[in-house]
Amino acid sequence: MAFVTLQTPRSPHSSTKNVGAEQQCRQFPRSRSKSKMATTHDAEALITSHDPHHPANLICELCKKFYTLGWVTGTGGGTSIRDGERIYIAPSGVQKELMKPQDLFVMDYATREYLRRPPVLKPSACTPLFMAAFTLRGAGCCIHTHSKDAVLVTLLCEAAGTDVFEIQKLEQIKGIPKGYGEEKKGNLGYHDRLRIPIIDNTAHEEDLKDTLEAAIQQWPDTHAVLVKRHGIYVWGKDVAQAKTQCESLDYIFQLAVEMHKLGLPWIPK
Numbered sequence: 001m002a003f004v005t006l007q008t009p010r011s012p013h014s015s016t017k018n019v020g021a022e023q024q025c026r027q028f029p030r031s032r033s034k035s036k037m038a039t040t041h042d043a044e045a046l047i048t049s050h051d052p053h054h055p056a057n058l059i060c061e062l063c064k065k066f067y068t069l070g071w072v073t074g075t076g077g078g079t080s081i082r083d084g085e086r087i088y089i090a091p092s093g094v095q096k097e098l099m100k101p102q103d104l105f106v107m108d109y110a111t112r113e114y115l116r117r118p119p120v121l122k123p124s125a126c127t128p129l130f131m132a133a134f135t136l137r138g139a140g141c142c143i144h145t146h147s148k149d150a151v152l153v154t155l156l157c158e159a160a161g162t163d164v165f166e167i168q169k170l171e172q173i174k175g176i177p178k179g180y181g182e183e184k185k186g187n188l189g190y191h192d193r194l195r196i197p198i199i200d201n202t203a204h205e206e207d208l209k210d211t212l213e214a215a216i217q218q219w220p221d222t223h224a225v226l227v228k229r230h231g232i233y234v235w236g237k238d239v240a241q242a243k244t245q246c247e248s249l250d251y252i253f254q255l256a257v258e259m260h261k262l263g264l265p266w267i268p269k
């Protein structure tokens with residue numbers, strides 16, 4: 001299931017070297033700081049690079065692969081990468097497998113102002129949810145999928161009357177980090193129990209923000225939140241970690257659905 005080789009994942013605290021310094025597109029309200037002003041050329045430079053690991057190229061490549069897995073079908077789902085003080089975000093309503101770097105929005109992390117905004121596209125409704133992972137958990141990448149198995153797992157939990165997905169004793173659980181901080185370094189072990197909180201869906205994606213933030217606070221070790229009848233948000237310190245976790249979780253959800261069909265318990269006795 002590996003699809004992109006990520007040799008040099010970027011840290012959210014590094015910045016892209018081949019674009020100009022703090023810049024802002026002229027089509028947007030003037031920034032409080034003159035140093036943030038930029039030309040249209042500067043805004044285009046934000047998404048122009050031959051480096052396959054540049055966030056603008058990576059988001060397009062990842063979404064193309066995610067489409068083949070059924071994670072971003074029918075323009076659903078999305079991906080965002082934090083690169084230093086810049087946030088790269090896939091737009092709303094775009095066929096994710098056909099997306100180009102020119103379609104991406106770029107936001108200044110500190111001011112939340114768009115440095116680049118394609119005039120014919122809408123910003124992603126996932127933006128406040130991606131920002132929650134960046135601000136509350138220091139994430140460098142956040143992936144949102146509409147994976148069928150993630151949705152099915154939330155339906156099975158709903159039927160069982162629980163708002164937490166729990167599973168134990170599967171090898172792939174080792175792909176999920178224990179938590180945050182020095183004492184929680186490393187990944188879960190084979191005998192550890194994986195727990196992912198589930199929040200209720202809302203009519204509009206952006207309205208999930210408050211409950212997603214509350215789930216992150218309530219579950220301080222979690223790197224993902226399931227959304228009932230909708231999908232999942234998964235984040236990591238960088239692209240490689242977010243992608244590894246998203247793949248591992250989806251594999252575990254597929255197994256969980258099959259185990260349920262076979263009458264096998266998620267927590268062995």
Ligand SMILES: [Zn+2]
Pocket residue numbers: 076077144145146205230231
């Ligand atoms: Zn969604």
